Amino acid sequence: MRVLMGIFTDRGSKYAVSGGPCQSADEAKAFVKTLCRRKKFAKATHNTWAVILPDGTPIKNDDGEAGAGLVILRMLEREERVGEIIVVTRWFGGVHLGGDRFRRVQDAVRVYWDAP
Template identity: 35%
Template sequence: MDDLSQQVDEIEALVAIYGDEWQTDDEENRAYSINIGKEEQAVRLHIKLAKNYPSISSPMYEISAPHLDLSHKVHIADLLNEVCTANVGQNVIFQLIERVREVLDLDSKSLFSTESKIELEMTTDKVTESAAAKLLPAKVLECPDIIHGEVIIDRKSSFQGHVAVVISSMQVKQVLHELYKNKKIKQATHNMYAYRIYFEETKASVQDCEDDGESQAGGRLLHLLQIIDIKNVLVVVTRWYGGIHLGSDRFRHINNAARQVLAAADLIPHKTKKKM
C-alpha cells in the first residue's frame, strides 16, 4: 500500500476513534490537530504529514499549550521524538496522541501499558487451529457472546456492527457461523470483518480480515483494531445495500459501525472514546 493510501486509512481510523475531537485544518496540505486534555489544561497537538509518511518521514508536529512552561513542552517534544524514532516506517499518530495524554496523566487507570501504546504490534504470524486447540482449555472453544451494534442508515443502505471477544481462530469461525444463522445477516450484501488474537503461551499473534466483496473494507477494519491496539477481538460489519451508491461515505459508515459496537462492548480504552 502506498503512503497516501496509508495516510487516508489512518485518518479515517482516527476520525472513528476520536470523532469531532480530531480536526482537519488543511486537507490539501495534510494538516490536522486535536485537543488533548481538559479545557484550560488541554494541549493542542498539530500534525502535518509529508508525502512520504509513513514509509520514510515521521509526522511533523507542534505543541500548543500556553499553560505549560518551556521545560515541560521540551519534555513532551522529546517523548514524541522517541515514539517517532522507535516506529520509523509505521503509522504513529495514535501513539503520539496517547503519549501526550499519558504525560498529562489524565487517565491513571489506563487499559494499555506504555509499551503497548508506543509499540503497536503489527505481526501477522499464523497459528494453526490444531496448535491453538492444544494450548487452550475446552471452555474457550465455546462460541463467545456476540454484541450487536446500532444500525446506521444512509440513502437506504444500512450498516450494523457486531463484536465478540475471541481467543482462538476456531472461535472466530464459531462466531461467524452463529451470525450467519440469522438469515437477514447471511443474505446481506457484505459481511466484512477483522480480528486480532494474541496467544500469551507462545507469544504469537494471528490477525486477518475479509472484504466480502467490499474492496479494502476488511483491511480498514483491521487497521482500526491495530491503531487502537485491541487484541482478542473479532469485529464484523454487515451492510445491506439500498441501491444508491454512497462513494467513500460507505467506509465512514463501516468505521463508525465498528467503533460504535466496540464502544458498546466497552472494548475501546476510556481515554480514546469520544466524549458524549
C-alpha cells in the same frame, strides 16, 4: 456475542455491527457462521470482519466490500485490541456509496466500542 442492529442508514444502505472475544482463526469463522445463522445476516450484502489473534496474527475478510476488512483491522491495530472480532454488516440500499463506505465502516466500529 454482542449484536447492535440498525445503528444507522446511509442512502438506503442499512448497517449493523457485531463483536466478541476471538482466540483463533477457527473461532473467527465460527463467529461469522453463527451470526449468519440469523436469516437477516445471511441475506446481508456484506459481513466484513477483522480480528488480531492473541499471537499477533491479523485476519480479515472483505466479503465483497473491497478494502473494508482492512479498515476494521487498522482500527483494531490503532486501539491495540487483541482477541476481539468485529463484524460490520451492510444491507445494500441501491445507491453506491463510493469512498463513504469506508467512513461508514469506521463509524460502525466506533458505535460498537462506544456502546454500553
